[in-house]
Amino acid sequence: MTQISRRRLLGLAGAGAALAGAGAVGGVAGQRLLAPDPFAGTVAVAPGQAVPFYGAHQAGIVTPAQDRMHFVALDVRTDSRDELVELLRAWTHASARMSVGAEATPGGATGGVPEAPPSDTGEALDLPPSALTLTIGFGASLFDHRFGLADRRPAALADLPLFPADDLDPARCGGDLAIQACANDPQVAVHAVRNLIRMGAGAVSVRWSQLGFGRTSSTSVTQSTPRNLFGFKDGTNNLKAEDPALLGDHVWVAAEDGPSWMVGGTYLVARRIRMHIEVWDRTSLVEQETLIGRRKGSGAPIGEVDEFTEVDLAARTTDGSPVIDSAAHIRLASPDSLDGVRLLRRGYNFTDGSDGLGHLEAGLFFLAFVRDAHRQFVPMQQALSTKDVMMEYIEHTGSALFACPPGVTEDGFWGGTLFA
Amino acid sequence: MTQISRRRLLGLAGAGAALAGAGAVGGVAGQRLLAPDPFAGTVAVAPGQAVPFYGAHQAGIVTPAQDRMHFVALDVRTDSRDELVELLRAWTHASARMSVGAEATPGGATGGVPEAPPSDTGEALDLPPSALTLTIGFGASLFDHRFGLADRRPAALADLPLFPADDLDPARCGGDLAIQACANDPQVAVHAVRNLIRMGAGAVSVRWSQLGFGRTSSTSVTQSTPRNLFGFKDGTNNLKAEDPALLGDHVWVAAEDGPSWMVGGTYLVARRIRMHIEVWDRTSLVEQETLIGRRKGSGAPIGEVDEFTEVDLAARTTDGSPVIDSAAHIRLASPDSLDGVRLLRRGYNFTDGSDGLGHLEAGLFFLAFVRDAHRQFVPMQQALSTKDVMMEYIEHTGSALFACPPGVTEDGFWGGTLFA
Numbered sequence: 001m002t003q004i005s006r007r008r009l010l011g012l013a014g015a016g017a018a019l020a021g022a023g024a025v026g027g028v029a030g031q032r033l034l035a036p037d038p039f040a041g042t043v044a045v046a047p048g049q050a051v052p053f054y055g056a057h058q059a060g061i062v063t064p065a066q067d068r069m070h071f072v073a074l075d076v077r078t079d080s081r082d083e084l085v086e087l088l089r090a091w092t093h094a095s096a097r098m099s100v101g102a103e104a105t106p107g108g109a110t111g112g113v114p115e116a117p118p119s120d121t122g123e124a125l126d127l128p129p130s131a132l133t134l135t136i137g138f139g140a141s142l143f144d145h146r147f148g149l150a151d152r153r154p155a156a157l158a159d160l161p162l163f164p165a166d167d168l169d170p171a172r173c174g175g176d177l178a179i180q181a182c183a184n185d186p187q188v189a190v191h192a193v194r195n196l197i198r199m200g201a202g203a204v205s206v207r208w209s210q211l212g213f214g215r216t217s218s219t220s221v222t223q224s225t226p227r228n229l230f231g232f233k234d235g236t237n238n239l240k241a242e243d244p245a246l247l248g249d250h251v252w253v254a255a256e257d258g259p260s261w262m263v264g265g266t267y268l269v270a271r272r273i274r275m276h277i278e279v280w281d282r283t284s285l286v287e288q289e290t291l292i293g294r295r296k297g298s299g300a301p302i303g304e305v306d307e308f309t310e311v312d313l314a315a316r317t318t319d320g321s322p323v324i325d326s327a328a329h330i331r332l333a334s335p336d337s338l339d340g341v342r343l344l345r346r347g348y349n350f351t352d353g354s355d356g357l358g359h360l361e362a363g364l365f366f367l368a369f370v371r372d373a374h375r376q377f378v379p380m381q382q383a384l385s386t387k388d389v390m391m392e393y394i395e396h397t398g399s400a401l402f403a404c405p406p407g408v409t410e411d412g413f414w415g416g417t418l419f420a
Numbered sequence: 421m422t423q424i425s426r427r428r429l430l431g432l433a434g435a436g437a438a439l440a441g442a443g444a445v446g447g448v449a450g451q452r453l454l455a456p457d458p459f460a461g462t463v464a465v466a467p468g469q470a471v472p473f474y475g476a477h478q479a480g481i482v483t484p485a486q487d488r489m490h491f492v493a494l495d496v497r498t499d500s501r502d503e504l505v506e507l508l509r510a511w512t513h514a515s516a517r518m519s520v521g522a523e524a525t526p527g528g529a530t531g532g533v534p535e536a537p538p539s540d541t542g543e544a545l546d547l548p549p550s551a552l553t554l555t556i557g558f559g560a561s562l563f564d565h566r567f568g569l570a571d572r573r574p575a576a577l578a579d580l581p582l583f584p585a586d587d588l589d590p591a592r593c594g595g596d597l598a599i600q601a602c603a604n605d606p607q608v609a610v611h612a613v614r615n616l617i618r619m620g621a622g623a624v625s626v627r628w629s630q631l632g633f634g635r636t637s638s639t640s641v642t643q644s645t646p647r648n649l650f651g652f653k654d655g656t657n658n659l660k661a662e663d664p665a666l667l668g669d670h671v672w673v674a675a676e677d678g679p680s681w682m683v684g685g686t687y688l689v690a691r692r693i694r695m696h697i698e699v700w701d702r703t704s705l706v707e708q709e710t711l712i713g714r715r716k717g718s719g720a721p722i723g724e725v726d727e728f729t730e731v732d733l734a735a736r737t738t739d740g741s742p743v744i745d746s747a748a749h750i751r752l753a754s755p756d757s758l759d760g761v762r763l764l765r766r767g768y769n770f771t772d773g774s775d776g777l778g779h780l781e782a783g784l785f786f787l788a789f790v791r792d793a794h795r796q797f798v799p800m801q802q803a804l805s806t807k808d809v810m811m812e813y814i815e816h817t818g819s820a821l822f823a824c825p826p827g828v829t830e831d832g833f834w835g836g837t838l839f840a
Contacts, residue, residue, distance in 0.1 A: 114704065121651045122647065125647065190649075201698065206779055213606035227546070230543075284536055285533075297545065351490065353629045353630060354629045358495075360629055362614070
C-alpha cells in the first residue's frame with residue numbers, strides 16, 4: 001500500500017472524488033477507503049503506512065507493535081443506550097478514516113462551514129497514517145443498569161482481584177470504555193484519541209489517560225525485541241502475529257468460551273507499573289541479571305548466548321544450583337511454571353514528569369491481550385506479586401480490565417455484536 | 421556521517437579499539453568520537469544520525485528541531501562548588517558520548533564489574549544516536565551564596581515578571597539547572613536525561629520534568645512547519661539556523677551584552693502552557709483563523725494563499741477594516757508590533773494524562789532561546805498576556821529562565837567559562 005498523506009485525502013474528499021480503484025481501499029460512510037483484509041492487523045506495514053481497520057479481529061492487537069501509544073479510559077455520562085450506540089457508530093467511521101490518514105470526518109479540519117467549529121482538530125493534517133490503530137474495550141461498569149447490558153456481561157469480565165503488592169490509585173483504575181491508540185508518530189495517536197473524545201463531548205468524559213513513548217514488546221517476528229526502563233529486552237517469548245494457532249489458544253475468545261458477542265474478541269489487561277528506577281540503578285549487574293534470568297546485553301537466558309535460545313528451567317550448574325535462579329522473573333512468569341499460560345503483551349514505557357520527591361515518575365504501562373484474564377493474567381500476577389524479587393523495584397499504581405469485541409465489518413460498528 | 425549503532429560502539433569500546441579515522445569523529449575522555457565542527461548544530465542530519473556535540477554554541481539550540489523532547493529542571497543538593505564542577509565535567513563527557521549513540525560511560529551498561537551497578541542504565545543500547553542533543557542551562561538560584569557565583573549572575577538572568585494571566589504552579593517553576601534533551605527517538609532522550617540525573621545522585625534532585633511528543637517549531641529551512649494542538653502551523657516566521665546574522669542579533673549573547681562567560685551563550689525561556697483544547701474545539705473555524713491571523717489549512721496569512729507570504733499588517737479590506745484582525749495573535753507577536761523583537765522558538769506539544777475534570781491535560785511546552793529575555797520575551801508576553809484573545813484558551817502553568825553557556829571545546833566542560 002502506498003503512503004497516503006492526510007493532505008491528499010483531504011483534497012480528494014473535499015473535491016468529492018471517489019477514492020475507488022486504489023486496490024487496498026474500501027468503504028467508509030459511503031466512501032471507498034480501505035478494504036477488508038483477511039490478514040488485517042497481522043501484516044507488517046512500513047512505519048508511515050496504513051494498517052487495515054476492518055477485519056475479523058480489531059487492529060492494534062496483533063498488529064506489529066507501533067512505537068508510540070496514547071491510551072484513554074472514559075466514563076460514559078449519558079444514560080441513553082441510543083446515544084451510546086450512535087457514538088460507537090460515529091467512532092467507528094472516524095477511526096476507519098483516521099487509520100488511513102484522513103480527518104475524523106470528510107473535510108473536517110478546514111472544509112466545513114466557516115461559522116461552525118471544525119469537526120477535526122487539525123494537528124495531524126500533514127502527517128501520514130503512521131500505522132495508526134484504534135482499539136476499543138468495554139469495562140465491567142458498562143454492564144450496569146444504564147444500557148440494558150447487565151445480562152450480557154461476560155463472566156470473564158469479573159473484576160481483577162487485589163494483588164498482595166498492589167498500591168492502586170483509584171484515579172488510574174477502571175473505566176466504562178477504553179481506547180488504545182498506537183502509531184509510529186505520537187501526534188497521530190494523540191490526535192485520534194482527542195478527536196474521539198471530542199465527538200463524545202457530553203456523552204463521555206476522560207477518566208484517565210496514559211502516554212507511552214517506547215514499546216516494550218514485539219508482536220511480530222519482523223520486529224526486534226525492545227527494552228524496558230530496567231534496560232532489559234522485554235517480551236522475547238511474546239506471542240507473535242505469525243502463529244495463529246497460539247493466538248487461538250491464548251488470545252481470541254472462542255465459541256466455547258462465550259458469550260457469543262465476544263467470539264473473535266479478547267480481554268485487555270492494563271496495569272500502570274511505576275518503576276523505582278533509582279533503586280534499580282543502584283543494583284549490581286549480576287543481581288539484575290539473576291533477578292531477571294537473562295543477560296542484560298544480549299537478552300539471552302543466563303548460561304546461553306542467543307536471545308532466542310529456549311529457556312531451560314531445569315538446567316543446573318556443576319555445583320547443582322539452578323542456572324536460572326529459583327526466584328528469577330522468567331522462571332516465575334514462564335508457561336512451564338503456570339500450566340502453560342501465555343499472554344500477548346503490548347506494553348509501553350512511560351515517563352510522567354517527576355514524583356515530587358526528587359525522582360522521575362517512570363515505569364511500564366503493561367498491556368496484555370488474553371482469552372481469559374482470570375485464567376491467564378491472574379495466576380501469573382499472583383505468582384509474581386508474592387514471589388518475584390522484582391516487586392521490590394516496582395509498584396502497580398493503576399489497573400483495569402476491558403472486553404475488546406471482535407473486529408468490525410464495513411457495515412458494522414465497534415460493539416455491534418454486543419448491542420445487536 | 422554514517423549511522424553508528426550503540427551496539428557497534430559498545431562492541432568497539434569493549435574491545436578497546438580506537439575509534440579513529442572515521443572522519444567526523446573526535447575526542448572524548450581519550451577516545452576519538454566526534455570532531456569539533458564550525459557548523460556544529462546548524463547542519464541537518466538524517467533522523468537517526470549524530471549531531472556534533474562540540475562547537476562554539478551548544479547543540480540543541482539551532483540544531484534542526486528534533487521530533488521529541490525530555491526536559492528536566494534540577495535542584496542542586498550539594499553546597500560544594502568542587503562537587504558541582506566535577507558533576508558538570510562528568511555530564512559533559514557523558515553527553516558527548518550519548519550524542520553519538522554510545523553509553524554514558526565506556527562499556528557502561530554491561531561491560532563493567534558484574535558486582536557493581538552498571539554505569540549506564542541500558543535502555544538505549546540498541547538504538548542509533550537519533551540526533552540526540554543535550555543542552556544545559558543555569559537558573560538564577562544557582563547564583564546564590566552556595567557556589568561563590570553571586571557576583572557572576574548576569575543582569576539578564578533577573579526573574580521573569582508575573583504576567584497578568586499567569587496561573588503558575590510553583591512545582592513547575594524555576595530550578596538551579598536545566599537539561600534539555602531532544603532526539604528523534606523519545607527513548608533516547610529519556611535515557612540521556614535519566615543517566616545524567618543518575619550521575620548526579622546525591623548532588624542533584626529532580627524539581628520538575630516535561631516530556632514533549634511533537635515539535636512546534638522549525639529551526640531550519642530544511643524543515644516543514646509543524647502544528648500545535650490548536651491545529652495550526654506554528655512558528656512559520658521562526659528564526660532559522662541558516663541565517664547567522666539574525667541569530668547574532670536575536671539569540672547569541674555578544675561581548676557588549678556581558679558577562680564575558682556568557683558570550684556565545686543564550687537565554688532559555690521555558691513556559692508550560694496548558695491549552696483548554698475542549699473550549700478551542702467549540703470555536704468556529706472563522707473565529708480560530710481570525711484570532712490567529714492565519715488560515716488553518718495552509719498556514720497562509722489571512723488574505724494570502726502561501727504560508728510564507730510576508731504578513732502585511734497594514735493591509736485593509738475594501739470596507740477599510742484590517743485584513744489581519746487588530747487583536748490577531750500574529751499581529752500582537754509580530755516584530756513590527758514589538759520594535760523588531762524576535763525569538764528562536766523550539767517548543768513541543770505535550771499531553772500529561774487527564775486533568776481530573778474529565779479532560780486531557782494537554783498543551784504547549786514553549787521554549788525560546790533569546791539574547792535577552794527581558795528585552796525580547798517579556799515585552800512580547802506582556803502584549804500577549806493583556807491583549808491576545810487566545811489567552812481565553814490557554815493558561816501558563818509553569819515558568820523558568822535559564823542562562824545557557826556557550827558551546828564546549830573538546831577539553832572544556834559545560835559551564836567552564838562560568839567556573840573558570
